[in-house]
Structures are given as C-alpha cells and as structure tokens.
Amino acid sequence: xxxxxxxxxxxxxxxxxxxxxxxxxxxxxxxxxxxxxxxxxxxxxxxxxxxxxxxxxxxxxxxxxxxxxxxxxxxxxxxxxxxxxxxxxxxxxxxxxxxxxxxxxxxxxxxxxxxxxxxxxxxxxxxxxxxxxxxxxxxxxxxxxxxxxxxxxxxxxxxxxxxxxxxxxxxxxxxxxxxxxxxxxxxxxxxxxxxxxxxxxxxxxxxxxxxxxxxxxxxxxxxxxxxxxxxxxxxxxxxxxxxxxxxxxxxxxxxxxxxxxxxxxxxxxxxxxxxxxxxxxxxxxxxxxxxxxxxxxxxxxxxxxxxxxxxxxxxxxxxxxxxxxxxxxxxxxxxxxxxxxxxxxxxxxxxxxxxxxxxxxxxxxxxxxxxxxxxxxxxxxxxxxxxxxxxxxxxxxxxxxxxxxxxxxxxxxxxxxxxxxxxxxxxxxxxxxxxxxxxxxxxxxxxxxxxxxxxxxxxxxxxxxxxxxxxxxxxxxxxxxxxxxxxxxxxxxxxxxxxxxxxxxxxxxxxxxxxxxxxxxxxxxxxxxxxxxxxxxxxxxxxxxxxxxxxxxxxxxxxxxxxxxxxxxxxxxxxxxxxxxxxxxxxxxxxxxxxxxxxxxxxxxxxxxxxxxxxxxxxxxxxxxxxxx
Numbered sequence: 001x002x003x004x005x006x007x008x009x010x011x012x013x014x015x016x017x018x019x020x021x022x023x024x025x026x027x028x029x030x031x032x033x034x035x036x037x038x039x040x041x042x043x044x045x046x047x048x049x050x051x052x053x054x055x056x057x058x059x060x061x062x063x064x065x066x067x068x069x070x071x072x073x074x075x076x077x078x079x080x081x082x083x084x085x086x087x088x089x090x091x092x093x094x095x096x097x098x099x100x101x102x103x104x105x106x107x108x109x110x111x112x113x114x115x116x117x118x119x120x121x122x123x124x125x126x127x128x129x130x131x132x133x134x135x136x137x138x139x140x141x142x143x144x145x146x147x148x149x150x151x152x153x154x155x156x157x158x159x160x161x162x163x164x165x166x167x168x169x170x171x172x173x174x175x176x177x178x179x180x181x182x183x184x185x186x187x188x189x190x191x192x193x194x195x196x197x198x199x200x201x202x203x204x205x206x207x208x209x210x211x212x213x214x215x216x217x218x219x220x221x222x223x224x225x226x227x228x229x230x231x232x233x234x235x236x237x238x239x240x241x242x243x244x245x246x247x248x249x250x251x252x253x254x255x256x257x258x259x260x261x262x263x264x265x266x267x268x269x270x271x272x273x274x275x276x277x278x279x280x281x282x283x284x285x286x287x288x289x290x291x292x293x294x295x296x297x298x299x300x301x302x303x304x305x306x307x308x309x310x311x312x313x314x315x316x317x318x319x320x321x322x323x324x325x326x327x328x329x330x331x332x333x334x335x336x337x338x339x340x341x342x343x344x345x346x347x348x349x350x351x352x353x354x355x356x357x358x359x360x361x362x363x364x365x366x367x368x369x370x371x372x373x374x375x376x377x378x379x380x381x382x383x384x385x386x387x388x389x390x391x392x393x394x395x396x397x398x399x400x401x402x403x404x405x406x407x408x409x410x411x412x413x414x415x416x417x418x419x420x421x422x423x424x425x426x427x428x429x430x431x432x433x434x435x436x437x438x439x440x441x442x443x444x445x446x447x448x449x450x451x452x453x454x455x456x457x458x459x460x461x462x463x464x465x466x467x468x469x470x471x472x473x474x475x476x477x478x479x480x481x482x483x484x485x486x487x488x489x490x491x492x493x494x495x496x497x498x499x500x501x502x503x504x505x506x507x508x509x510x511x512x513x514x515x516x517x518x519x520x521x522x523x524x525x526x527x528x529x530x531x532x533x534x535x536x537x538x539x540x541x542x543x544x545x546x547x548x549x550x551x552x553x554x555x556x557x558x559x560x561x562x563x564x565x566x567x568x569x570x571x572x573x574x575x576x577x578x579x580x581x582x583x584x585x586x587x588x589x590x591x592x593x594x595x596x597x598x599x600x601x602x603x604x605x606x607x608x609x610x611x612x613x614x615x616x617x618x619x620x621x622x623x624x625x626x627x628x629x
Contacts, residue, residue: 028270029302030158030235030274031161031231031234031236032159032160032161032300032301033163033237033238034240035165035237035239036163036164036239036240037164037167037168037219037240037241038077038167038245039077039168039169039241039245039251040212040215040241040244040261041241041245041256041260044212044216045057046066046262046264047262051188051189051190051209052209055216056216056217056220057216057264062281064264064265064267065264065267065275065276065280065282065284066264066282066284067263067283067284067286067288068285069260069286069287069346070260070263071259071261071289072241072242072244072260072290073289073326073328074330075250075254075258076251076252077242077243078095078129078130078131080242081129082131084291085111086109086110086294087308087309087311088108088309088310088459089327089438089440090329091440092438092441092459093105093108093459094441096331096332096442098333098334099131100446102131102457102458103455103456104132104133107459107460108308111293111294112124112140112160114298114303118302119158120158120159120301121142121150121152121157121158121159122160123142123144123148123149123159123160123161124140124144125145125146125161125162125163126146126164127166128144150231160297163222167214167215167218168208168212168215168241168246170246170251170370172207172208173247173371173372176371179203182203182206182207184206184210184213186206189202189205189206192249192409194388194391195247195372195376196375196376196379196389198372198375198376198379200372201247201372203371203372204371205247205372208246208247232268234270235268236265236266236267236300237264237266238264239265240261240263241262243259244259244260245257245258247370248370248372248376249360249392254328254329254341255410256349256410259328274316276314276315286322286323287322287324288326289328291309291310291311291327292311292312292313292314293311294311295311295313296316298316299313299315299318300316301316304318310438324345324430325343325345325427327341327344328341328344333364334365334366334604335364335572335604335607336363337358338355338362339354339355339442340353341431341435341440341442342431347403347405348401348404349401350399350400350424350428350431352399352431353398353480354476354480356395356397356482358395358396359394359395360391360392360393360396361393376389380393391411397415398481398511401413401414401415402414436469436470439459439462439469440473441458441459443476444467444500445500445569446565446569447532447563447565447566448500448503448531448532467500468501471496471501472498472500472504476507478508479504479508479511480511482511482512487515490508494522494525494526495522499529499531499533499534503537506523506537507537509541509545510544516541516545517545519545520547523538523542524542527550527554532558532561533566535557535558536554536555536570538554539551539554539555540573540576540577543573543577548577552577552584555570555573555577558570559591564595564603564605565604565605567591568608571612572608574612575611575612575615580612588612588613592609592624606624609623610624
C-alpha cells in the first residue's frame with residue numbers, strides 16, 4: 001500500500017511538473033518577425049504560379065501555413081499601412097486618400113505601443129508611410145531606420161521586427177531592363193485577358209517576375225539570418241505583400257489583382273497551440289485582411305484587444321469564428337478622385353462605384369511611368385483593343401459582381417445577371433451595413449472634410465453625432481444609381497440643409513448625364529452654394545448638359561479657393577471637359593502664382609496643372625518651378 005501511495009504521489013508530481021512546463025511554454029512570449037514586400041499579388045510558386053521563381057517562399061509555405069484568401073483593405077500602400085498599424089479601416093479613421101497627413105484620433109493607438117508595454121522590443125526597417133500627421137508617428141517604434149534590427153534588443157527580450165523590401169515596388173518597372181538580361185522570357189508570359197498583347201506589356205510582365213524572384217532571394221537571406229542567430233525555433237514568421245500589383249488594373253483598383261496578397265505564417269513547434277490547422281504545409285481558406293493584423297498580434301501576445309479595433313483575430317486565444325466577408329475601399333489616388341467600395345466572400349467579389357461617371361483609366365502620373373501602361377493606352381487609341389481590353393478606358397457600372405472561382409481575372413460582370421440576383425442583393429447589403437457601421441469618412445469630400453474638421457480628427461467628429469452620416473450615405477447610394485426616376489428626389493436633395501448631401505445630389509446629375517436636362521435651373525442655383533465641392537459637381541454637370549461657358553467659369557473660380565484639394569477637385573473636372581482655352585491657361589498660371597508658397601504636404605493641384613499643359617502640348621515647363629511641387 002505504501003509503495004502504491006508513493007507511485008501515485010510521483011505520478012501526481014510528474015503531472016504537475018508537466019502541466020507547469022506546458023503552461024510556461026504557452027505563456028512564453030514568442031518573437032515575431034514580419035517580412036513584407038511591396039506591390040505584388042500571389043505570383044508565387046506556392047500559390048500555383050508556374051511561371052514564378054520563388055524557392056524561398058515556397059519553402060516557407062511548406063513549413064508554415066498559406067492563407068488562400070488574404071486581402072489588403074486598400075489597393076495602395078499608405079491607406080493599407082494605416083489600416084495595419086491601427087487595426088482600424090483607414091476609411092473609418094479618415095486616412096483613405098493616398099498621401100494624406102491628417103490627425104489620428106487619440107482613441108486609436110498604434111499596435112506596437114501595446115507590444116512595447118508588454119515588454120517587446122519593436123523595430124521597423126524601415127518604411128512607415130502610415131498616412132498620418134508626421135508628429136503623431138515619432139514614438140511608435142523603439143527604432144525605425146535602415147539600421148533597425150532585433151539584434152539590438154536587451155538579452156532575452158522578446159522582439160517584434162519588420163523588414164520591408166521595395167524590390168518588387170511599382171518603380172521597378174520604370175527603368176527598362178534590356179531584353180537579353182531578363183531571366184523570364186516575355187514570349188512565355190500568359191497575359192490577363194484585359195491586357196493587349198504589346199511588346200511593352202510582355203516585357204513589363206517578364207521584368208516584374210524577375211523582380212519578384214529578386215524579392216524571394218531577399219526573403220531567403222532574412223530567413224537565413226534568423227536561423228544563424230539561433231532564433232528560428234522561437235520566432236513566428238509572417239510574410240505578406242502590402243497590396244496587389246503591379247501592372248495596370250491591379251494596384252489602385254479594388255479587384256483581386258489589387259487587393260489579394262500572398263500571406264504565409266510559419267509557427268515553431270513550441271507554439272503549436274497557435275497552429276490554425278493541425279499540419280504545417282497546409283492551406284488556410286479563412287478570409288483575412290489587414291485590419292485583422294493588429295488584433296491578431298495582440299491575441300498572440302496575450303494582450304486584450306481594445307474595443308475600437310475593427311478587425312478579427314485569426315490566431316491566439318482571442319481568435320474569432322471565420323468572418324463571412326472581407327471589405328475594401330478606394331479613395332483619391334494621388335491627383336485623381338474616385339470612390340469605390342468592395343466586399344469579398346469565399347467566392348464572389350462585389351464592387352460599388354460611387355463615381356461611375358469617371359473612367360477606370362484615369363491618368364495618374366506615377367502609373368503612367370510604366371511602359372506597359374503607355375502602350376495599353378496607345379493600343380486603345382489606335383483601335384487595337386478588343387472589348388475586354390477596352391473596358392478600362394470607359395466609364396464604370398454602378399455595381400460589379402464577379403465569380404472569382406470561375407472568372408479569376410474578373411472580366412465577366414454578373415451584376416445584371418438575374419441568376420445572381422440573390423448574391424448581388426446580399427453583398428450590396430453587406431457593403432451598405434459596413435460603411436454605416438464603421439462611420440465611413442469617404443462619403444465626405446476631402447475639401448469639406450478639411451473645412452469641417454480643421455485640426456480635429458474626422459474619426460472623432462463623426463462619432464460626436466455632428467454629421468448625419470446615414471442620410472449622406474443614402475444620398476450617395478441614390479446619386480450613383482443613374483436612374484431617371486430619381487430625378488425629382490435629387491433635385492430636392494440639392495436644397496438639403498446638409499452640404500454633403502447637396503454634393504451627392506449634384507454628383508447624381510453627373511451620373512445621369514443627358515437625362516438630367518430638367519435639372520439645369522436647380523444646378524445653376526447650386527453654383528452659388530458655399531461648398532466648393534457642390535459647385536464643382538454642379539458646374540461639371542452643367543457643362544455636359546450644354547451650358548459649357550457657365551460650367552467652365554464656375555470651375556475656374558474654384559481655382560482661387562484656399563484649400564488645395566478643392567482646387568484639385570476642380571482641376572479634375574476641367575481636365576475631363578477636354579477644353580484648354582487661353583482663359584483656362586491663364587487661370588492656371590494665376591493659380592500657380594497665387595499659391596506658390598502653399599506648403600501643403602502634397603500639391604496635387606500643381607501636378608494636375610503640369611499634366612494639363614503637357615496633355616495639351618503647351619510648353620510651360622518652367623511654370624511650377626520654385627513651388628511646393
């Protein structure tokens with residue numbers, strides 16, 4: 001009996017010891033390494049791309065978990081990175097426009113702040129680009145520079161480290177590699193159906209695959225460095241791209257090609273409790289997006305996720321059930337205004353275009369530096385594009401719906417197909433519910449946003465109940481429909497007490513085009529509106545309704561407005577009239593002179609002035625010298 005008692009006691013002590021070790025193992029903070037690349041869709045061998053040369057990422061996927069449905073919430077870097085660093089959709093925080101530096105709400109914190117409080121050494125090497133006022137980003141990291149490295153931490157201190165590669169960035173196409181130096185043969189490129197078969201297009205695709213291969217080599221070196229430091233068994237490795245890309249109709253557009261990203265997580269055996277599936281080398285088909293990254297990191301580190309974060313943890317103790325949807329947004333892209341929202345479920349993508357009167361292929365200076373982009377436009381102008389290749393150069397439908405399983409390039413819009421009506425209605429509702437739930441700031445024109453909020457974060461303003469956002473969203477939904485039956489309602493909205501509702505009413509007449517003839521008088525009255533955005537939309541609508549002189553004069557008048565984004569909006573409208581009279585040219589020169597000392601962070605109004613003179617072959621190369629551009 002005594003011996004039996006001793007054996008039971010030994011077993012109990014052993015059990016307690018094992019449980020203690022297991023609990024210690026579970027509670028030990030893992031190191032976390034993020035390796036990020038730029039502007040690349042899942043053009044990797046591990047994602048089934050046989051043209052790609054990516055042995056290091058393929059190996060990483062075999063050792064970890066490959067996410068098949070991972071998305072950037074924005075198809076361009078700064079708003080996407082803003083969403084990552086805050087755990088809040090950038091269009092909720094007021095940071096959706098590309099290259100904007102507005103104040104962040106104090107309610108919203110950067111996730112590294114939480115990690116540092118937990119004891120992590122947090123480094124960033126080295127791109128930030130968070131689309132936030134610079135003074136608010138100074139203290140995010142323990143170190144953020146090209147020298148930032150986890151090796152600089154204290155002994156035994158857990159680290160969170162980011163290393164970002166720009167090798168595959170869009171700019172990698174701006175300098176042409178000689179054909180004989182390419183490792184991927186342009187002749188073997190399988191072009192998307194919407195791209196014309198031009199030499200420049202094939203060359204840029206092949207060159208881009210070379211750059212992705214170079215990026216993969218960089219990944220291999222970073223993983224080897226981790227191994228040689230003896231840290232691989234204690235470090236969770238994430239790899240992802242900051243959004244899709246990079247040839248035309250990918251980056252900047254809320255399609256799969258612009259938002260779907262490669263996403264791989266390798267978790268050491270000692271943190272097996274974090275595995276998303278039982279076996280490494282597996283695919284995970286859960287929908288994840290960048291807004292989920294911050295809460296996921298906090299979940300891994302055992303930090304309570306704050307209520308303001310809008311994402312869902314996909315690893316750790318606070319992991320949620322799989323979401324039904326991922327959400328995406330598009331705002332101003334550099335100098336060009338547009339607005340789209342997208343919803344993705346496991347199979348379908350729904351897109352709502354709130355400015356359908358604008359063509360997809362708006363001229364963005366940076367995008368047009370790629371030879372392939374220039375060749376696509378020229379092929380269209382030469383009449384060499386087929387129907388699918390020509391869509392990009394035309395105005396947009398209000399709604400788009402794609403079956404991404406059977407139509408991976410998203411060229412067959414099912415929005416008008418009665419067989420998919422149930423899917424369309426379901427996803428339309430999901431989009432409308434989402435923009436209302438997150439207080440989507442994109443429904444407020446940028447110049448109005450600046451005048452309303454001044455130095456107050458727009459995130460706070462909308463939650464203070466001072467803006468009738470639900471009414472504004474309803475007005476925007478109505479304006480985009482292009483339904484003549486809504487004309488009386490739009491005319492009534494043009495007199496709404498809220499200026500943003502009036503803006504969307506005026507935009508609705510732009511969408512209706514010639515069917516808005518009976519609205520001329522209300523639109524002329526709207527030219528006296530105190531809101532510059534209402535005036536711009538009304539003036540452009542009047543121009544297309546035959547009142548060209550009245551419309552142009554109103555647009556020219558806005559060029560004297562103190563807000564640079566009001567001027568940018570007006571210049572967009574002037575560009576699309578395709579008029580470049582001596583009066584317009586002089587107004588542009590006067591605008592440049594009047595605002596030459598404006599030190600706004602980005603002078604896209606000046607960029608458009610430069611483009612208008614170039615487009616119309618008027619030599620004014622010295623005009624914007626000694627200005628903020």
